[in-house]
Structure formats: C-alpha cells, structure tokens
Amino acid sequence: MTMSEIIGNLEKFSTECSKEGTDRLLCNKLLETAEKELHDGFHDFTSYISEGLDLLRYYIETGNPVKGAKAEQIQSWISDEITEDKSKENADAEAKEQTPKTEQQAAAGENVRENPAEIDGDQLKLFVSDCEERFSRAQELILGLEQNPEDTDAVKELFRIFHTVKGECGFLKLTTLGTLAHNSESLLDLLRSGKIPVTKEIVDMLLKGLDFAQELGKDLKDGDFEAYRSVPVGEYIAGLSQFTAVRGEGSSPVQAAAAVRTDTAPASAPADTAAREQKIEEHAVKKTDTEDAVIKVKTGKVNYLVDMIGELLICLGQMKEDTEGLPQVRKIAKTLQYAGMQLRTESVHTLFGTARRIIRDTSEKVGKQVQAVFEGEDLEIDRTLIESLEEPLMHLIRNALDHGIENTEERVQTGKSPEGTVRIAAERRGNNIVISVGDDGRGLDRERILKKAVAKGLIREKDIPDMSDTAVNNLIFVSGFSTNDSVDLISGRGVGMDVVKEAVAKAKGHITTESRPGKGTTFSLHFPLSTAIIDGMLIRTGENIFIIPISSIIESFKVKEEQIYQVAAGVHVLDLRGKMIPIIRIAEVFNMTNAGEGKIATIVENVSGEQFAVMSDEILAKREVVIKNLGACFRNLKGISSGTVLSGGAIGFVLDIEQVIELGKESRLQEGGAA
Template sequence: MSDEMQEILNDFLTESTEMIEVLDQRFIALESDPNNADLLNEIFRAMHSMKGSAGFLGFNRLVDVTHRAESILNKMRQGEMAVVPAVINVILETVDVVKALMADIRQSGTDQHVQTEAMAKRLDDVLAGALPTATTEGVRPHAKREEGGQTPAEGEGVRNHVSEQPAGRCAQMVPGPVPAVPPTIGEILVEEGLATKEQVFDALTQQHKQPEPKQPIGELLVQAKAITERALDQALHKQEKQEKQPKASEEDQTIRVETRRLDSVMNLVGELVLGRNRLIKIGGILEHQHESDPQVRALGETLTQLNLVTTDLQLAVMKTRMLPIKKVLAKLPRMVRDLSQKLGKQVRLETHGEDTELDKSVADEIGDPLVHLVRNAIDHGIESPTERHEKGKPSEGTLRIAASQEGNSIVIRIQDDGRGIALDKIKAKALSKGLVSEAELSSMEPREIVNLIFLPGFSTAEKVTDVSGRGVGMDVVRTNIRKMNGTVEIESEQGKGSLITIKLPLTIAIIQALMVEVERATFAIPLSSVIEAVRITKSDIKTINGREVLHLRDRVLPLIRLAQEFELPVDTKRERFNVVVAALGDRRIGVVVDELRSQEEVVIKSIWDYLDSIKGISGATITGDGKVVLILDISELVENAHAWHGAAAAAAA
C-alpha cells in the first residue's frame, strides 16, 4: 500500500471510530426521543458517510452491513418504519459488527475475517417487516398529515421528506468528517418566507406518488401556484451560492496529531522544567554571592523571563493534551442500556459536567474503573422495578455521574438511588475472609466499614455472574486510581443509595509539591493533599496504645515519622519538629518532618519497576540542585495510619 493510501486508510479509521462512538449515544437518545428528526438525520448521515468511505476503499463487507442499516434508517426518516426498541436493538448490534470490522481493518488491512452474513440476514428481516415495526407499536418520527389537516411537528423540518442523494456520489468521497448536507429548495423557500411548510409538504406528497422520473419540488410548487417562477429562481440562486461557498467547519481549523508526539513534547517540557528549576537555584546562589555584579543581575532578569516562558509553554502543552471527559463517558449510555435490559431493571443515566477537561493520560486510565463502578451500581445497587415499587420508589432507578474541576483536581461523583450498601454484609464478609478482626470492626466508623470493599479479594456478591461478583474489581479500581495519584471513597445509606467520589489530578506529569527534609533526606509531598503545616515540640506529641498522636484543635491526628517509615537513622536529641497535616477525604494524618524546605513544581517519574515493593511512594522527581527525591503516596500513608490506630484502639478496648 502506498503512503498516500495508508494515510487515507488511517484517516478513514479515525473518522469512522469517532462516528461509531457518537452513534452509540445517538441511538440511546433516539430511543427515548423517537420524534427527534434532527437526531435521526444525524445518525443517517453518519451511516451514509461511513458506507461511502468504505466503498471508496473497497471494504465490501462493511459496505454491505452499513447499506442495510442505512436503508432501515431511511425508512424511519420517511415515516415508513416506526422507531421502536426492537429495531434499535438490531441496529445497535450492527454497530457492534461494524466495530469488529473496524478492528479487523486496523489489524489486517481487510474486512474479510469477520462473518457478517447473520447480521445481514437480521437486517433484511427488519427491512421485510419481520420485527414489530408497525406504527401502532411505536412512534412515527415523521407521521403523515392526519385527516384533521395537521402537519408534521415544527421541529421535524422539511429535509426529513426529501429523497436522499444518489448513491454514487458518496462512493467517490475521500474519507473525512460527516459532510454538511446542502439545503434543499423546500428548506430555502420556507426559510425565505416564499412558501409555507404545508405547501412544501403537499408538493412532497405529490412527488412521492409520481413514477420515476419525479418532477422537482420547485416545479410542482409553481404548477400549484404556491410560488411564482421568480421566487423559484431566487431560491435556486441561493442554493447554488451556498453550495459553492460551504461554511467553514471546526475541522478546518484543527489538525490531528499522534498521541506519542504529544507525549514526547510533554516529556521534553518536563525536562525543561527541571532544567529551569536548577538554573533558578544556581542563579539565586550567584545573586547572593555577587549581588553587585551587573552580569549576575542580567542573568537574574533573563532567568525570570525564562521562568515565565517555560510556565506558559508548560500550560500550552498541557492544554493540547486536555480532553473533555465526555470522551470517557461516551460508552456508558450504551452499556447502561444493555446491562439494565439484561438484568430486567429500569435505569436512567444522567451525566453532568461533560465539558470538564482532564489530561489524556488520566482519561485513558480512568475509563476502566468508571465502567466497573457503573456496572456494580446497576448490578448491586439499583433494585428491580418490583423491589423499588415495594419500597415506594419510582420503578426507574437513577444513576448520576457528575464531573467538575475543583482547584487542581478533577472530581467525579457516581451516585445511585438504589438499595445502598449493607454494613452487616460487609462486616460478615470481612470477618469470614479474615480481612479484619471483631475488635477492629468495633472501633470503625460506618464510613470506614463501607470502604472495606476496596480491600483485595473482597466481594459481597451472593453469586458470581458475568456482570460482577468475582471479588477482584473494587481493589483493581482503587489501585488504578492510586497510580494516577488519585483517591476514591464511598458513602452509602442503606435504602437510599450510594455515592462514590473519585478525585484525580488534572495531569499526572507535573504537580506542585512541598519539599520537606527528614534526617538530611528530602521528600516531596503533593501539595493537593496538604492542609497545613504546624511547628511543635517533643512535648506536644502524645502516645496512645504505643502510637504517637497530636492533639490539634479538638482533633486527634495519627502521626507518621518518615524517618521510621523508611528506616532512616534518627536523631533522638531533636526537640522541635514540623508536622505537615495531610488529608485523604475527611481523614487526616500528621507527617512528622525536620524542616520545610520549599514549594516546587516537580516532574513525576515512574519508579514502579524499581521500588514497587516500597509502600508509601508514588514516584520520584529531580530537584533544582540535581537530587533525586521520592514523592510520597499520601493516600496509602493515611490508610495505613488509620488502620493501625483502629487496630490499636480495638486492642486497648
């Protein structure tokens, strides 16, 4: 294959993949709003464009399947077939087959390895009326005029009744975005006030009854004296002008860049940030030593300018990597629909904050945890319609996913109005698996008990299904989120529902950190976890059941000494310390350090391959003076501290 054809193929795969992602959402929306003519037309145009592009590249199986689906969609547009769930189910199955064909094309360059005969037969059955598509069983999106003289709904527009473009036209298209359909004569006449919708509708009905070749709509309107020939000429002139001067689309202002190139640029910017930090450190030392030297002052001014430019460049590169979270949420409506049907439940999915942006690296990693949490909510959380009715709830359950930016973090909340999490079941399961003791449970708050479901191997499912209940999911969810320096917590009220809160950094590449010193070793604490820092003396530290705590403003903080945590030699004569108060949700700990050094922007380097066995470390960075500094995993330190204190309190009781 030539480079030019390979580029065309890559463009086709990219554009078609985007169309398929959108189709899943559009079909779910169409199922709940079957009268939405604009939505149906958008789906039809996407399928039509995909078929044409596949024909241009010679993917005959893909053309065969999409052509049949397009024919069904066209019948819906013409009001000849009702928009009912049974038909949409079949077309969604077609979309799944198209996904398989795309995967085959991407892997082998051909679509010959996927069997499509069975799908084609099902689509032919639908076209032949084998499935329930009568108008009495569904809602016609474009009903014909009733006896009382009513016209189609205002929102349907005139375009819905216009015959489609010749099939050969799209077969010559080079793959690209879904093209904007040029306005029809009927649309222009209505927009210009030269004809009414009723007049155009009558002409369309008359045209539909004619044998081939059919008379143009404009001529029929002139014959019916609905418009003058001058008005028709005016509309034709405007149509010709609009076709010659297509409107600029957003795609004209954008280019596609491979992700690996952006990753490379981001890595280079990270190294630039490290170099800038080192230069500023050296420049500060020189200014202190040679304050009166004009060259040193000039160097300081240059470094200030370099700092500003580097910061702006860093922000610009980060923005190029940002994606709206709706890209992640796009696959959830279809999944919720299919899963709720499979389980015999009624679930309405609500999404909010879809325009909230996050780094592509974060978006790539958060998809699987979100899918698992949503599946769990539908399987375990939301009750069956019968059970909900008995509890006085609406038969339809609600699953709400909301995303928002809070400071330098992205917060995703997944909330359902289901049965909630039974604390008794969690306690029993945790005890039976030996994850906690009776004494530990007695000292735990309800919120801590609920979050036991994140422990490895924990599951309250009474039976293993292909939906959930294999006992590994929630632990994997927390592990994946932790790798992104994020946190996940659950709140639940039995009978009312559950709320899962995920907190993620905007980017996992560069963060603000507080640099601290412990026994001449430096550590970095992510600033997003830091609440405050206080200066204390040795006498302020108290001991409860052999563990150090600090009483700070009516709150008892478990203390962690980094020197002990990482087995550093300890200076027992030290009398004064700094305590960094760090938080994970509403749980807090005090990290005991010797000195607070500075606040720095640090580039996170992964160390999973080297220090995977060391707990409490999320990565490493290089400071301005060239030292390698470990970055603390606050979430793990907080959980370890609270688990120890719970056990200690239980033992004392």
C-alpha cells in the first residue's frame, strides 16, 4: 500500500468512524502522520501505519471499538518514534503550526476562549478520564525524577504523556490545555535531548505545570469553562522561558524548543524497513507480555452488576435447601459476586502517589527534612474508598509534618536523626483494610491536649485522673480542637482531624491512635474489606433480627444469673472471668416492648478497645450477608448501618456497633439520672 493510498483510506475512515473517542483520535493521529510522511518522504513507516489502518477497518466492519494493547502501541509508537526522527525542516514546520495568536495570548496571561459548543461532550468525557490517569502517572514520574535525575526512561515517558495530551487537545479544540501541554513537552524535549540537566527548579516547574493541567482537567470534568479560562497558564508559560529560551534572547518557549531540536537532531537516513519492523514487533511482544488490555467501564454499571448478583444470592438463599443443584449454583453466584467486586478495586498505589506529593510540598513549606516510607502499595481496595481517603490522608500527613515531626535542631538535641520519617502503610487484617499514617516525631502531648480541652470546656479538671490515654487522644478529633496557638497555611484553625473522623465514618470505618512520647504517633484507619457483603452474627431480640459484624465480636455465650451485677439504678455489668463489662441491651437501645429476657451475651469491642456485652434473646447463625442501603428515609437511623434480606424474605438490620455503644451509654446515663 502506497502512502497516497493510506491517506485516501484514512480520509474515508474519518467520515465513517462513529463518535467513539479512542477510534477517532487514533484515526486523526494516523492521518496526520501519513500526510507528514508523504510530504517528507519518510516512507519507511508505511507498513506500521498500514497496520493501524487494519485496526480501523476492523472497527468499521465489526463495530467493535479499537482499544487495548495494540491500539495503545500504535499511538505510543507514533508519539515517540516519529517525533525523534524529524529533520530540521519538520521542526520548523511544527513551530509554524503553533498559532501566533495563541502564543501571544498565553505570554500575556490570557487564555484562548474555547467555544464549549464546538466540543463533543462524549469525547470530552473520555479525554478527561484518560487525562486523570495520565496526570497521575506524570506526577509519579516527576517525583521519581527528583530522586533519580538520570532516569532517561522517565523523561521519555513524560514527554509521550504531554505529547499525547497536546495532540488530543488539538483534535478536541482545547487550545488552553493544549498550549500548556505543548510547552511542558518542549521543556521535556530539552531534558530528553540532554541540552539541560534535571534540577530541582525544573522539577518544581514541571509539577507546577502539572498542577495547572490537573486544574484545567477538573474544570473540564465539571463543565466549568469560566474557571477553566481563569487558570493562569500564560504566567506559567512565561516562566518557562528561563529554561527553554536557550537559542537567543527573546525567543518564545516554542521557538526555543524548536531551535534546540533543529540544532541538535542529526539528520538520519531512512532506517532499514526490516529492522524497523523487528523493533516494532519486539516492542509489541514486550508490551503484550507485561500488560493486560484495559477497558473503561462506568462505575454505575459495575455497581449495578454487583447489586444484581447480590439479588441473585438473596433469591438463592430463599430456595429450599434440598433443591437439586442449588449448592453448585450458589457457588457459581458467589464466584460471580467476587469477580464483580474485583472490578471495583484499584491499587492504593494511586493514593500513595498523592501522598508523596503532599509530603514533598508540605515538608518544604514547614522547612523540615522528611523521608517518606510506603508499604503495601500493591494492595487493591474499592476505588470509591480510595477517592474518599484522599482528603483525610492529606490532613493526617500535614498533621504529622506540622505537629508530629520536630525541626532539625530539636531532633539532633534529642539524639534523633536530623531527617524525620513519615510511614504510610496499607494492609489487610482479617476482614478489614487498614491504612496507617505514622511518624517518628514527638508524639501527642497529653498535658497540652488536656489543658486545651479544659479551656474549651470539653472536659472538667476533676475528670482528668480517670481519663485513659485513648480517651485523651480522641479529644483531637473534636470539631474546632487544635493545640496550635497560631494560625498558618498548614494548621491552627481546628479544622482537620474532625474532618478525618467524619470522612472515615462516612466510609463505614473507624480510627485508632497509638502514640508514645518522644517516639511518634500512628493513626490507623480501619475499613471493612467489602461494603457489599459482610460476615455477620445473626441475633434475635423479640421479633426483630439484627446482624453484628464478625469483625467487632470477641465471643458469645449464654449468661448465668449470678454473672450479672447491678452497680447503680438501671446500670448492670457482666462478670466475665473476673472482668466487669458494661451491659447494653438491644431492647432498651431501640425501645422495644416485645423483647424477651435477653440472656445471650455477645462481647464486642469499640475503636477505643473498650468491651461491652450486647444482650439479645437468641443467636441464630453466623452467615455471610449481602447488605443493602436503607434508603433516604432511614439513612440517619442511629445504631443501624444497613439492612439485608434473609431467607424466607425476613429483613435483618446490620448494627453499627460504635453507635449502639454510644446509645447504650446514653441510656445508662438517663436511667442513672432518673434514679
């Protein structure tokens, strides 16, 4: 196939392709490349572009989108290889293609006014989704480059990321983001060609550009073009001139980058076609062997699939046990449920990438030397949990850097290393996911916390001697509480730890705190492994069935009369092997009038490590249950977190143990006060 035939086919394909973002973008890239190849005479790439045409032909004939490793490989190859092999004439032509008006506006701090009406909404959604992943990867690469400035592979990958974003912005007519990506690409081209070294200043500049790109991407995602247009891209581009204007004074960033490519890129003869095809094949094999093809699925569709499998399990639970083949069908349904739930998981590596950036930026602001240690980055958790963890993780890290870790002088005086350590870990403990943030700093100051708490009226001085370390530590989660006497950009307003507690509770989790004076503090966030299915103990009180999560249970048993003692009016405790445990009766917590005597005790433990005996009439079974949202009307029902449909159609209520304990304490106080 000749290059002229390729261009003819691509122009035909451009009109026939449906509005599937990936396919149209691929077709556009191939067309642009083919036209340049025909113009410049570089016909050694013809076979590879022909392969891309075969993929597009397959799409048109079958209707199946062109995605996966092969399509990504073609786009990556075009972005990388074609750019590296351009001659002086090509570099000049590329510089000419940049609209002078765009550059003048950007340099003056004015963004180009894109017309939202000209942008296809479906393609924009796909583009923004891809950009989120690309920018996350770019941040990881830039931070890695700061640690290893000689990593040329990282520079090349960064160049490809911004080059791809620039190309797709051109297709979608997103000039502001495209201009930003192009100028970042120009800076990376200087690094790639070895004209300038990687320095901290350049890393800072790349991160600043990435921040602007992420801000633009968020505005596009929200459809907020007013905010999009207000991002000061021009200021950033003007600041790049100190690095990119290396060929004469007054050169624009684009012109300077083009000049560098012109002067340094050697004119290369057309490569041997067989050798080129061999290189392509090796690249394809390597990529295919190491990466699975990725498809994008809307979260709502995955949730619907998991919900329907849950409904199937509920229906199977209502069938008679002697139904032929039922055990095998249940096994298959549970396997399907597990597979569906895996679709909602994502590695915490993404979350840790955000943490790395926060640690880097905050440590510079507070002027402290800090190293970050990460453990368990390969652990996969529900992606909605990852999203909900970003804000609390940010607060915990900033708290560790500002309050926890001492300054260099103080650390040296106490015999510590001048460099502090922040350790972030993710692990699975039983049926829970635990994300911990720890530091090797000064630890929580008990006396200072108590002094502030008394001053704010949170506690009374006479209560202090009876307060455990856990109770004191939990005071920092009270809204408006702060031990900082001054207010700055990092902390001091009393907003932060209460936000952490609220966000964790919203995700069905809880927080534990461990602190040692002079040794440091660790905050551990505990979450259920799954929010769709749990292991629970079914108990009955009166005619109602409740489920206690197994993760909260210590033990269960039938209570003897002589084990129960009354210590005050309406207040009873259980003698368990010499240890007095407060009793909480389900019937009293929920004001039930049809309950029995409640002779069955289930010992549970709250986040503070305190144990309570939850009394019920009967233990029914230990079972894996599919949990359901209670809906808007019962969303704020205290003590109940969710519901489930049991065999026979009965409704069970999943207890929120933390809230049940709080309700039990309130009930005991009221009864004691009434007496």
